[in-house]
Amino acid sequence: MEHTVKVANPIKPKQYKSAIKPVWCPGCGHYAVLNAITKALAQLALANEQVALLSGIGCSSRVPAYTSVYGFHGIHGRALALASGLKAARPELTVLVAGGDGDGLSIGGNHFIHACRRNMDMTYIIMDNEVYGMTKGQASPTTAPDWTKSKLTPHGTGLRPFQPAALALAAGASFIARGFSGDPNGLARMLVAAIEHKGFSVVQALSPCPTFRPEHMDWKHQIRAFEHDSTGDAILAAQRIQADDGQSTGIIYQRELPVWQPITRNSGSIDQFEQEFCV
Amino acid sequence: MEHTVKVANPIKPKQYKSAIKPVWCPGCGHYAVLNAITKALAQLALANEQVALLSGIGCSSRVPAYTSVYGFHGIHGRALALASGLKAARPELTVLVAGGDGDGLSIGGNHFIHACRRNMDMTYIIMDNEVYGMTKGQASPTTAPDWTKSKLTPHGTGLRPFQPAALALAAGASFIARGFSGDPNGLARMLVAAIEHKGFSVVQALSPCPTFRPEHMDWKHQIRAFEHDSTGDAILAAQRIQADDGQSTGIIYQRELPVWQPITRNSGSIDQFEQEFCV
Amino acid sequence: MPSTQRQDLSIAITGSGGAGVVSAGTLLLDMAAELGHYGLMRKAYGPQIRGGESAALLRLSTRPVHCMDDGFDLLLALDWQNTDRFAAEIPLSADSLIIADPAAGEIPAAISQSGAQIEPLPLKALAGETEGGRANMVALGLLARWLGFDHSAAQALIGAAYAGKGETIVSNSLASFERGFDTVLKHPPAQVLSTGGSAAPRWQLSGNEGCGLGALRGGVRFAAAYPITPASEMLEWLAPRLEQLGGSLLQAEDELASINMVIGASYGGVPAMTATSGPGLALMLEGFGLAIASETPVVVVNVMRGGPSTGIPTKSEQTDLNIALYGMHGDAPHLVLAALDTADCVFCTEWAVRLSEALQAAAIVLSDQGLAQSRALIDQPERRALQIPPRSLATDDGPYLRYALTEDGVSPMAIPGLENGMYTADGLEHAQSGKPSSAAADHSAQLDKRQRKLENHDYGADWAETSGGGDTAIITWGSSTGAAREARQRLAEAGHEVRLISMRLLLPASVEAMNKALEGVGRIVVVEQSHSQQFYHYLRAYYDLDVAIEVLARPGPLPITPGEIVNRILQQG
Amino acid sequence: MPSTQRQDLSIAITGSGGAGVVSAGTLLLDMAAELGHYGLMRKAYGPQIRGGESAALLRLSTRPVHCMDDGFDLLLALDWQNTDRFAAEIPLSADSLIIADPAAGEIPAAISQSGAQIEPLPLKALAGETEGGRANMVALGLLARWLGFDHSAAQALIGAAYAGKGETIVSNSLASFERGFDTVLKHPPAQVLSTGGSAAPRWQLSGNEGCGLGALRGGVRFAAAYPITPASEMLEWLAPRLEQLGGSLLQAEDELASINMVIGASYGGVPAMTATSGPGLALMLEGFGLAIASETPVVVVNVMRGGPSTGIPTKSEQTDLNIALYGMHGDAPHLVLAALDTADCVFCTEWAVRLSEALQAAAIVLSDQGLAQSRALIDQPERRALQIPPRSLATDDGPYLRYALTEDGVSPMAIPGLENGMYTADGLEHAQSGKPSSAAADHSAQLDKRQRKLENHDYGADWAETSGGGDTAIITWGSSTGAAREARQRLAEAGHEVRLISMRLLLPASVEAMNKALEGVGRIVVVEQSHSQQFYHYLRAYYDLDVAIEVLARPGPLPITPGEIVNRILQQG
Ligand SMILES: Cc1ncc(C[n+]2csc(CCOP(=O)(O)OP(=O)(O)O)c2C)c(N)n1
Ligand SMILES: Cc1ncc(C[n+]2csc(CCOP(=O)(O)OP(=O)(O)O)c2C)c(N)n1
Ligand code: SF4
Ligand code: SF4
Ligand SMILES: [Mg+2]
Numbered sequence A, B: 001m002e003h004t005v006k007v008a009n010p011i012k013p014k015q016y017k018s019a020i021k022p023v024w025c026p027g028c029g030h031y032a033v034l035n036a037i038t039k040a041l042a043q044l045a046l047a048n049e050q051v052a053l054l055s056g057i058g059c060s061s062r063v064p065a066y067t068s069v070y071g072f073h074g075i076h077g078r079a080l081a082l083a084s085g086l087k088a089a090r091p092e093l094t095v096l097v098a099g100g101d102g103d104g105l106s107i108g109g110n111h112f113i114h115a116c117r118r119n120m121d122m123t124y125i126i127m128d129n130e131v132y133g134m135t136k137g138q139a140s141p142t143t144a145p146d147w148t149k150s151k152l153t154p155h156g157t158g159l160r161p162f163q164p165a166a167l168a169l170a171a172g173a174s175f176i177a178r179g180f181s182g183d184p185n186g187l188a189r190m191l192v193a194a195i196e197h198k199g200f201s202v203v204q205a206l207s208p209c210p211t212f213r214p215e216h217m218d219w220k221h222q223i224r225a226f227e228h229d230s231t232g233d234a235i236l237a238a239q240r241i242q243a244d245d246g247q248s249t250g251i252i253y254q255r256e257l258p259v260w261q262p263i264t265r266n267s268g269s270i271d272q273f274e275q276e277f278c279v
Numbered sequence C, D: 001m002p003s004t005q006r007q008d009l010s011i012a013i014t015g016s017g018g019a020g021v022v023s024a025g026t027l028l029l030d031m032a033a034e035l036g037h038y039g040l041m042r043k044a045y046g047p048q049i050r051g052g053e054s055a056a057l058l059r060l061s062t063r064p065v066h067c068m069d070d071g072f073d074l075l076l077a078l079d080w081q082n083t084d085r086f087a088a089e090i091p092l093s094a095d096s097l098i099i100a101d102p103a104a105g106e107i108p109a110a111i112s113q114s115g116a117q118i119e120p121l122p123l124k125a126l127a128g129e130t131e132g133g134r135a136n137m138v139a140l141g142l143l144a145r146w147l148g149f150d151h152s153a154a155q156a157l158i159g160a161a162y163a164g165k166g167e168t169i170v171s172n173s174l175a176s177f178e179r180g181f182d183t184v185l186k187h188p189p190a191q192v193l194s195t196g197g198s199a200a201p202r203w204q205l206s207g208n209e210g211c212g213l214g215a216l217r218g219g220v221r222f223a224a225a226y227p228i229t230p231a232s233e234m235l236e237w238l239a240p241r242l243e244q245l246g247g248s249l250l251q252a253e254d255e256l257a258s259i260n261m262v263i264g265a266s267y268g269g270v271p272a273m274t275a276t277s278g279p280g281l282a283l284m285l286e287g288f289g290l291a292i293a294s295e296t297p298v299v300v301v302n303v304m305r306g307g308p309s310t311g312i313p314t315k316s317e318q319t320d321l322n323i324a325l326y327g328m329h330g331d332a333p334h335l336v337l338a339a340l341d342t343a344d345c346v347f348c349t350e351w352a353v354r355l356s357e358a359l360q361a362a363a364i365v366l367s368d369q370g371l372a373q374s375r376a377l378i379d380q381p382e383r384r385a386l387q388i389p390p391r392s393l394a395t396d397d398g399p400y401l402r403y404a405l406t407e408d409g410v411s412p413m414a415i416p417g418l419e420n421g422m423y424t425a426d427g428l429e430h431a432q433s434g435k436p437s438s439a440a441a442d443h444s445a446q447l448d449k450r451q452r453k454l455e456n457h458d459y460g461a462d463w464a465e466t467s468g469g470g471d472t473a474i475i476t477w478g479s480s481t482g483a484a485r486e487a488r489q490r491l492a493e494a495g496h497e498v499r500l501i502s503m504r505l506l507l508p509a510s511v512e513a514m515n516k517a518l519e520g521v522g523r524i525v526v527v528e529q530s531h532s533q534q535f536y537h538y539l540r541a542y543y544d545l546d547v548a549i550e551v552l553a554r555p556g557p558l559p560i561t562p563g564e565i566v567n568r569i570l571q572q573g
């Protein structure tokens, strides 16, 4: 990916924010994720018009309108498909995708695993609050089995949560990281690395929902960095993901793998195709 | 799961076959998978009416009508959802699901990973021929990247194929095996173990499509058993799956994990709920 | 208070989300119930989960009410947070009164330009006078006093409402309530609710709860669903209750899964449903078609919201009619029903479940945000014994043909477990046995059968609610019924007798019954909350309306009001 | 041969899948082209990939033909494998001739009961006489001789057709062809095709290829799709060609992905499309609604097959009309077009792409299995220069409002890369800037705009193909046009002048144009291939048809024939 550098002076993250006030609740982790995104864009000095940020539906998925890059607030669970079409048609753009744990891992699960496998050059930010915020507090695929606060699952889901990193790895993603909204600078650095990585990069951004998971405000005391640097060894990465409690942050896995982009050329004409029909 | 044993005498696989002649091409691997299913049912001596076999759409997915258990030939990619609803409502039934690599891993990918996570007590047979047979030969998620025979992907997909076993493992399945239609007895034994396993069991049945992947008739010379017995260690299983070329057969992973079934009881009445509305 | 007595009053309480306007409104409804009144509380809220705008739009009446009135008598504003976003939903006039806390800042122009009288009142300060005081409870006290509600009954209701939250909250709430109750207004409202309500037993419930109850009454014992506004509360109401009735609700990974899970459960013999809204219904259509082709009974309750696409998730509109009627590929006969009011959510959903079971049909019940999320204070709905047989089950004799060509089109169904009933259900066209077939004869026989079973059923008088007389007819459907009923009544009281035909059963079409209901009618006014006149086009497509037709159609989010309909009728009547 | 000359002949060649009946049929079409004839070959096949039933249903004519005839003159059966599954698709009479290999066993009752003359012929044995002989080529020789085709031209065509498969195959095929060509029949067919075709340049193509070409002509440079019968061949035709035009086709994981990918690409400024069939269209509806709300141009070509649900994937039907017209939730104005014949697949798809781009609209083009998988021998279609502007693009000046309320409803669109055009596209209702809004005023302004841009466009005369005169009108749509055209012609030749209105543009409705086309009409006969009369109900919903309407509607898989329409017109005309 080539980044169009616009000016020599350091660019301010503010340049990537729009004037729209977020609908988010006070204290929502998503504010910090938004900040990390704009910081990363500033650090990379990307021209606003060369960046597209696409999303699905959820509190998290509101993020594009709060930036001043090209945005698309699509439908629930389909942001990665939207982005794959855009990237296939416009390979020179920097394509970012953001959305929630429900959007990406529940309804959007199929596009997630297929995007990992396809390994197009784009960055996917899962703003994971272990809950459906927008629909007022139901369990998501990353919710712990014994969380009983949703009336839809009054005994808890009873299901082992997905580990997005483990799924991404098995599905073929080439860059996998976990960050935390409580450390927006660290998250921004991670996003810079993810955007610079050639291929499909997944960044799980733990981002608490104080309204429906107030207990997660404790995350700031629990979350710490991984002991290890990132690895390119899938088995080692799998081992580390499994050994972890899901609360260590850092780049977990990074590997150069064939990046997919449709093959195209200019070698034919419609007239020529029409000739084929002549008898 | 309790199996209703119907008779003392050994039951013939034929008892589980219907009179309908398959629409399959001569030499199609799916015949042998059908045989393995009926053999497994016979071995388990399950009463026909206590077994349900559900499927999606594809050559493979035609299998229910060729058996004489309760069948449902649903829509493309949704068999696992159909089956999950049936099992949730009728836990005493033995629920089997069968379908193709396209049905299960392309359009049905989301239900696949969620069924693995949910770990309901049912058995899923992926009849994997690394192609879309029914729609006349397009690449599936298990097709090798350099297979160029489909006009939809004339340069090959260029994508690393999914390893269904790796995905199942990362998504939380508790029993994962790989069998081969060329060894229907081995496959039948595997199916018996899968059905007897408590939880969600995935059996990838390699089943060549002589019409669109004639080169796979060679599988009979290439496919062999895994060196190891099955393990309950997820990391070890991941390692073995990765080290393998996808052509070793056997039970790869088996572990007792919490089996999900909705909690239910008889403790309320509609009258009582209506009382709550009275002011 | 020196005020005139009125039969009903409309009150809006606004405040930012979390300010507790809905709790205050709910308590007002309960207090009204104690006096034998009726009421309706519509919730207006925006996309913000916390801190956004929020309003409880109340109507209290001595007579049953099923819609908002044309305007509001009183607006009590706890603050002005984003009020302009829904100012249009609170029509005020010079006769209205605005009670507002000066501390909340200036009254937004969108509100003040109504010319309503303004009474500044330091709600926050009053709340601040007591420990843990709450402005919403001050407001509640004020309103309770004005409405003439009984002091100790009100106290008891507050105590009960907050009992679960601990004693401190209860006593703080009560203290704030007292402050409000003791406040003397400078410009007391000119009108109060007349006393003397009826003593008939009341229910207080939402349309979402109503649909949930109807489903249980109909026999539903399994649900699978994916959360979506404004249907989620129905699922949340159902989940613990299904469990207590020996059934269950499964939260699915998406709507594609939920509809297929429901089909699977119903195939297993357990009456099953799901609930969703527009975007989710769109995802369910392929599965819904499978239910139709495989003749597996299922019910989908679709709670409409503003469209298209994600649209306006928190606001009401009647625009999923098209997708419900015609959204399936192929010739796909099915049932479409619509709930007319809160009580009808119960009846209509029960009816849908029973019809779907008896006819082995797929049914869609249409509700909408306005119905679903409003709380209504209504007469306890009677429970009618519906004369509809249960699902026709196969018996264990002879060779079994799942899709047998019976006279009424309903073929007995074998449920897994039945010893000689094994068959394969199929969404492919099939012969009587279920064996796939592409033969023209099988296709046409099965198409005939699937249509016949729906069209031959006698739906009786429930296809619509009809009332009134005269040669002008209002035809409406679903939740627009409330406003239409009231318009008809107002017109009748003014000496204009009109007919009202409010459709509950939309598919199959009731052509003969409609013809009968329209005998002698020379003018039809179609009323619906849609921009593209979906209902009007549906009526044209299926019914013989060869008289002058006018259409009163407009989109959400503003609800259709009785006055609007009255005006339309009088305009050219 | 001592036979009478005819203007056209219908020939069915049947055999199990893999027997090569379609190859033989395609070669016959090519040979007919050499003589200046026209032709059509419909494929009849079943669910079996190999070894199932298969038939090439040919019609050859000295005049353009766009539908099957009412019956067949000749049935040449290589074998009787599952023939009963589609016997109904090959109507025979006592005037017909059956050529069959006695080695293939007894003639099925469904065939022999027609009373057709039978000529036993040892096709297999004849093929066996030469090394690697092929019965289909023997049959081809036989037919070529009978049809009066030129021997050496035929040889050249066979050589060209099999050139890719190697010399042995070519020479074996030729040898078999000779055997057939040399065979003298006992009961030679009574009639042969008259000579003297026209010399105008011919194309041989399928409807699927036609839609593919139209899409390229319209400017499509990106496609994303998921395989499905009977649309796959369009995608397979497009994939390598898009690539050669600097574009691409992406095989998606499912239809939910493909429609969203297409929206993403189009948002990026590249005209984009997908193709599917009923079940896939059902899955695309939510995404299609997003295209409508976000005003992103997209085209979906939907190739109809038998429904509902999985239905009859290999057979034709016109029953995805409802879902195409009304399948979206909310008020969702969009374009629906239908291809009238093979050549029109090209025009109609190009038109759809251009309209969709110019109006920033979502379009559905309806084709069907009969059109899509038939090969037609037609006059080379002229290429019309369409007077439709390209997508209106934003320029880099001033503050940008993506959803600006323009007079024609079309708002200039900024494409990523444009320096000051950054905005967020949204499926939520929005203000002009794109900022989400739930305000009634924004909702109604944007609903108006999205409807206005479609309704204000001047679609000219292309909304329908109209012909004929008189006071009876046939109204039909899509592929039923072929039979209706021929019926009109036959009636005219018999002195009954009727009008034909064949609709190409279904949404938005062309009410005025229809009124004009119907001036003076006293009787309407609606023709469609649907069980539930979807087209008829659509006509009633939108058009003012206040004369006697009759409906000739029946489901697939049997195509509507000209004779059927003629009979209906004459019955009560
Ligand atoms: C098809 C469809 N189904 C359901 C919904 C309702 N819905 C909106 S957002 C959401 C989940 C949001 O959770 P998540 O993606 O985790 O985002 P968060 O709000 O927690 O940031 C759901 C279920 C929808 N908009 N569309
Ligand atoms: C929604 C939908 N999309 C596409 C199809 C077309 N389709 C039918 S089967 C199939 C793939 C079959 O491949 P697989 O599941 O691997 O089974 P196989 O035929 O190879 O056994 C497809 C794409 C369909 N029936 N429904
Ligand atoms: S509900 Fe939760 S996720 Fe949504 S804005 Fe509020 S705090 Fe954030
Ligand atoms: S196409 Fe392939 S998978 Fe399908 S029946 Fe034939 S051999 Fe089997
Ligand atoms: Mg979330």
Ligand SMILES: [Mg+2]
Residues within 6 Å of the ligand: B058, B100, B101, B102, B127, B128, B129, B130, B131, B132, B133, B140
């Ligand atoms: Mg396959």
